[in-house]
Amino acid sequence: MPLTKSWVTSANAADHPFPLNNLPYGVFSTAGTDPRCGVAIGDMILDLQAAEATGVIDLGGAPMFEMPFWNEVMEEGPAVWSALRNRLVALLQEDAPEQTVVEPCLVHMTDAELHMPVMVSExxxxxxxxxxxxxxxxxxxxxxxxxxxxxxxxxxxxxxxxxxxxxxxxxxxxxxxxxxxxxxxxxxxxxxxxxxxxxxxxxxxxxxxxxxxxxxxxxxxxxxxxxxxxxxxxxxxxxxxxxxxxxxxxxxxxxxxxxxxxxxxxxxxxxxxxxxxxxxxxxxxxxxxxxxxxxxxxxxxxxxxxxxxxxxxxxxxxxxxxxxxxxxxxxxxxxxxxxxxxxxxxxxxxxxxxxxxxxxxxxxxxxxxxxxxxxxxxxxxxxxxxxxxxxxxxxxxxxxxxxxxxxxxxxxxxxxxx
Amino acid sequence: MPLTKSWVTSANAADHPFPLNNLPYGVFSTAGTDPRCGVAIGDMILDLQAAEATGVIDLGGAPMFEMPFWNEVMEEGPAVWSALRNRLVALLQEDAPEQTVVEPCLVHMTDAELHMPVMVSExxxxxxxxxxxxxxxxxxxxxxxxxxxxxxxxxxxxxxxxxxxxxxxxxxxxxxxxxxxxxxxxxxxxxxxxxxxxxxxxxxxxxxxxxxxxxxxxxxxxxxxxxxxxxxxxxxxxxxxxxxxxxxxxxxxxxxxxxxxxxxxxxxxxxxxxxxxxxxxxxxxxxxxxxxxxxxxxxxxxxxxxxxxxxxxxxxxxxxxxxxxxxxxxxxxxxxxxxxxxxxxxxxxxxxxxxxxxxxxxxxxxxxxxxxxxxxxxxxxxxxxxxxxxxxxxxxxxxxxxxxxxxxxxxxxxxxxx
Known part of the structure; x- marks a missing residue:
């Protein structure tokens, strides 16, 4: 599988850890804000609480990103995991029509503090x-x-x-x-x-x-x-x-x-x-x-x-x-x-x-x-x-x-x- | 310390496991109801959610018994633990003026199913x-x-x-x-x-x-x-x-x-x-x-x-x-x-x-x-x-x-x- 290109151009460098092929999940905050779920894309983090609020992400009605941990999504299982990933690829890939809606939900990594991505059960x-x-x-x-x-x-x-x-x-x-x-x-x-x-x-x-x-x-x-x-x-x-x-x-x-x-x-x-x-x-x-x-x-x-x-x-x-x-x-x-x-x-x-x-x-x-x-x-x-x-x-x-x-x-x- | 007598008379027998001196904490449900916190007294369980709702128990304003586990009370520490115990003794002891308010909050043990009293962290x-x-x-x-x-x-x-x-x-x-x-x-x-x-x-x-x-x-x-x-x-x-x-x-x-x-x-x-x-x-x-x-x-x-x-x-x-x-x-x-x-x-x-x-x-x-x-x-x-x-x-x-x-x-x- 080759690189899938993103309109977040920093993600397209061959040695960047967070290309569109990756899309790893974390929890972040910026100055004066509460921790929330995000996904890394190039030098940016897509704020999933914000993206969900715009309506471009909808995993079946109920909000999925109210908690500052990934446990709820994790518990949902493979069908939801795939649906989320497919939607994120569609939103972030080159020429995505939703770019103008999604772009305001991006945060620079340098402005973010990273937190525990998951509430560890055991x-x-x-x-x-x-x-x-x-x-x-x-x-x-x-x-x-x-x-x-x-x-x-x-x-x-x-x-x-x-x-x-x-x-x-x-x-x-x-x-x-x-x-x-x-x-x-x-x-x-x-x-x-x-x-x-x-x-x-x-x-x-x-x-x-x-x-x-x-x-x-x-x-x-x-x-x-x-x-x-x-x-x-x-x-x-x-x-x-x-x-x-x-x-x-x-x-x-x-x-x-x-x-x-x-x-x-x-x-x-x-x-x-x-x-x-x-x-x-x-x-x-x-x-x-x-x-x-x-x-x-x-x-x-x-x-x-x-x-x-x-x-x-x-x-x-x-x-x-x-x-x-x-x-x-x-x-x-x-x-x-x-x-x-x-x-x-x-x-x-x-x-x-x-x-x-x-x-x-x-x-x-x-x-x-x-x-x-x-x-x-x-x-x-x-x-x-x-x-x-x-x-x-x-x-x-x-x-x-x-x-x-x-x-x-x-x-x-x-x-x-x- | 001798037996402290209760108006729940079954609690006053010398060999009963749950006299007023004990007051152990559990979580119970009855047919068709959700699990909630209770305290054992003689052959009865005092429903603490119900008792809190009547106003006879008030541990500082915020409701303490909304969750079907004791973790929240446990985390509060010794001052709240004492306040709760003292209040329960006052409500359940012989000649307590609140008996008529408290009595409707009692459930027979034989009608109750017991659940995990605590969410075990580790x-x-x-x-x-x-x-x-x-x-x-x-x-x-x-x-x-x-x-x-x-x-x-x-x-x-x-x-x-x-x-x-x-x-x-x-x-x-x-x-x-x-x-x-x-x-x-x-x-x-x-x-x-x-x-x-x-x-x-x-x-x-x-x-x-x-x-x-x-x-x-x-x-x-x-x-x-x-x-x-x-x-x-x-x-x-x-x-x-x-x-x-x-x-x-x-x-x-x-x-x-x-x-x-x-x-x-x-x-x-x-x-x-x-x-x-x-x-x-x-x-x-x-x-x-x-x-x-x-x-x-x-x-x-x-x-x-x-x-x-x-x-x-x-x-x-x-x-x-x-x-x-x-x-x-x-x-x-x-x-x-x-x-x-x-x-x-x-x-x-x-x-x-x-x-x-x-x-x-x-x-x-x-x-x-x-x-x-x-x-x-x-x-x-x-x-x-x-x-x-x-x-x-x-x-x-x-x-x-x-x-x-x-x-x-x-x-x-x-x-x-x-």
Whole structure:
């Protein structure tokens, strides 16, 4: 599929993240206005509340854009998703007769502040990238026991904390926690010293379900995707995670990119999961290409310093697709709701510079990274800005996600010393 | 504190669960009406929407009972909680001048259906009963390694699934899952064969927080308590839980009792946590008695059979209080919201008949229980009704919770064979 041209001419550049082929959904405000739903087109945002008010968008009578979140549209399901997308393409494409009505509903991106695009119902994080699981397992259990016995049979996941999900641009305060090193006699209360990122893609559930669903149904129920950074306190995690999994190590913040890239926009980029060393049980088997070819990268910018790319990888490195993860999530009968967010798990490629966490990039701190300034990094330092970037590259166009960024600020003085 | 008498005379019996000293909060409907908030008093429910409409309840102007959930009141905080309770006591106590206005707002419990009293924001389950953790650890790792190294230092918890929390009386369908026994070559897809209960108390967060809070602040932020049964698929859990904790094993259902017993009602029953073998770090230390003396029991009733009590214990057996759990939950900066539900963890006493799960009662299936009919049970059979009961016993009165019950119904035919 080639570029579809828009009368918003900035959208027609081959490397612009928001061409008419993309149309990602977000929530924005401008000075003195309340947050509302919008769609990115080139350097502009189409204000959907305003467009709906003019009558050029009408999805069946009832207003769809009264809430400053996408949950209502997400819950409507594929027929409404298609109708909205088709209408937006018609309104924004070159020579659209409605241009004069729509144009006053555009807002410059530079005038807009972006907010959470979705009210996250619940948040689940997976551990479904094979290179990541192998790297972490090798560090902790040795190369021979790197993958847990269940890993090739189920997408391992755990429930995270929806209340800690924040939108790109939100500062992240270094947490305190209970820490105990392998040579310490007793745990102590201290700021996290091994604060890390996890490069992930988040899938957003649209259509609710209430019982086991197939992989195909799961794929059908997914509304779209965001970049996701699951900030991780590795030292808190090491002490707390046995036997019931990560808890406070993962509850400080999870940052998502501000634009929901729809499944429709990503359709041309579908690709297969890797060959299976061990057959999956029938209910988890692939039933078509359900990963996407999305280039991903991570940059680190020290305070006042220069931004450097520290990792590059691709979403096709995942072992399990989001559809497989969602299907597995429902096997026990677990109800799923619009706004449920599923983190892919850290995405690492096979090579050293393709690793999606500092834990892996610095090999547990033993092989610090060297930045362009000559500074080194094992884990995140205060003032560092970490940014995830993602783009699928089509024929003369790019499907971008918008940066997923956060600056780590110094820990509080002891929050209990008062 | 003795019994406070009510003009609703059924509330004055010493063994009635809902005297004026209790006043637990729920949501109910009657035939043909929508769910709304109510308070239990003796055999009756006071319809708070109706009472508010008469003007006898006025918590500052804006109507408080328009939503069929208690979240709004919970979020208001201790001053409103006290004002409401004081007003309800004044309206319902013996010789209240408002009796003639209030009486038409009463509904017979037998005419009412009970619903979820709260919209659960997020659900966290802990593992904070020492006898339970010791029993389970002994079965899985041997007596010498029963407690994980971190257990005496932090209340171990993991995030559960809010969407699976249901109100007492809801049938629970036996789940399917991926299972692999220790002698199996490969996992298989099959109905859970080791379905279990967990006897717990759930604490409901009222006041939101956004950063680390002290144990005292945590106690102040808790609105009330419910009985909680965290249904658990032990065979699914055994295969999936390493390395990131339980996931689908705990996502079929969690049942809560229908009435929120407020902190105010439980105030006379406060008691201390057990003596500490190892000092807690300062921020987790007890700052007063924050457990409660609540008698708990579990009954099992086979389909068409006789209800038998299979365990009796007490909430004071917990090692960590809900306040300590909530404080720990915030240490990383995790935001907490009104409606967050914290399961205590399974409550077991030191003796065999005081164990809060079938896993412990049947010692992993090796020592099946014998029921009065002569039938035996290692785990739950289809048609079994499991009920948790709880009561704090005061001077001439009882603070009851209302039963927390659920019947396990047969698994679906293979949900993927279609």
């Amino acid at each position: 948040y689940t994080d997976f551990y479904a990238g094979r290179h990541h699981a192998t790297n972490v397992g090798t560090m902790f259990r040795g190369a021979e026991n790197a993958l847990p016995p269940n890993w090739l049979h189920i997408p391992i996941g755990y429930n995270g904390r929806a209340s800690s999900v924040v939108v790109s641009g939100t500062d992240v305060r270094r947490p305190w926690g209970q820490l105990k090193g392998p040579n310490d006699d007793a745990p102590r209360w201290a700021p996290c010293a091994r604060f890390d990122i996890e490069l992930e893609i988040g899938a957003l559930v649209g259509v609710p379900s209430d019982g086991p669903i197939t992989v195909q149904e799961a794929d059908d129920n997914i509304f779209g995707y965001v970049l996701l950074n699951d900030w991780s306190a590795r030292d808190i995690q090491a002490w707390e995670y046995q036997p019931l999994g990560p808890f406070q190590a993962k509850a400080t913040a999870t940052t998502i990119s501000p634009w929901i890239v729809t499944k429709a926009a990503l359709e041309p980029f579908r690709c297969d999961t890797p060959a299976r060393e061990v057959d999956l049980l029938d209910h988890l088997k692939d039933c078509g290409p359900m990963l996407y070819d999305i280039d991903l990268s991570v940059t680190l910018c020290p305070e006042g310093g220069e931004e450097a790319t520290i990792a590059r990888t691709n979403y096709r490195e995942m072992y399990y697709s989001a559809a497989q993860q969602l299907a597995h999530h429902t096997t026990s009968g677990c109800p799923m709701n619009a706004g449920d967010l599923l983190g892919s798990g850290t995405i690492s490629g096979p090579n050293r510079d393709e690793r999606g966490s500092l834990l892996e990039l610095s090999w547990g701190g033993k092989e610090p990274l060297t930045l362009p300034s000559g500074e080194t990094r094992s884990f995140i330092e205060d003032g560092d800005r970490l940014t995830l970037k993602g783009a699928a590259r089509g024929d003369g166009y790019t499907i971008g996600f918008g940066d997923c960024t956060g600056t780590v600020i110094a820990a509080l003085d002891d929050p209990y010393a008062r | 659900y966290t389950d802990f593992y904070a009963g020492r006898h339970h953790a010791t029993n389970v650890g002994t079965m899985f790792r041997g007596a010498e390694n029963a407690l994980p190294p971190n257990w005496l230092h932090i209340p171990i918890g993991y995030n559960g699934r809010a969407s699976s929390v249901v109100v007492s009386g809801t049938d629970v369908r036996r789940p399917w899952g991926q299972l692999k026994g220790p002698n199996d070559d490969a996992p298989r897809w099959a109905p859970c064969a080791r379905f279990d209960i967990e006897l717990e108390i759930g604490a409901l967060v009222g006041v939101p927080s956004d950063g680390p809070i002290t144990v005292q602040e945590a106690d102040d932020n808790i609105f009330g308590y419910v009985l909680l049964n965290d249904w658990s698929a032990r065979d699914i859990q055994a295969w999936e839980y390493q390395p990131l904790g339980p996931f689908q094993a705990k996502a079929t259902a969690t049942t809560i009792s229908p009435w929120i017993v407020t902190k105010a009602a439980l105030e006379p029953f406060r008691c201390d946590t057990p003596a500490r073998e190892v000092d807690l770090l300062d921020h987790l230390k007890d700052c007063g008695p924050m457990l409660y003396d609540i008698d708990l029991s579990v009954t099992l009733c086979p389909e068409g059979g006789e209800e038998a009590t299979i365990a009796r214990t007490n909430y004071r057996e917990m090692y960590y209080s809900a306040a300590q759990q909530l404080a720990h939950h915030t240490t990383s900066g995790c935001p907490m919201n009104a409606g967050d539900l914290l399961g205590s963890g399974t409550i077991s006493g030191p003796n065999r008949d005081e164990r809060g799960s079938l896993l412990e009662l049947s010692w992993g299936g090796k020592e099946p229980l014998t029921l009065p009919s002569g039938e035996t049970r290692s785990f739950i059979e289809d048609g079994d009704r499991l009920t948790l009961k709880g009561a704090a016993r005061g001077d001439g009165y009882t603070i009851g919770f209302g039963d927390c019950t659920g019947t396990v119904i047969a698994a679906l035919d293979d949900p993927y064979a279609r």
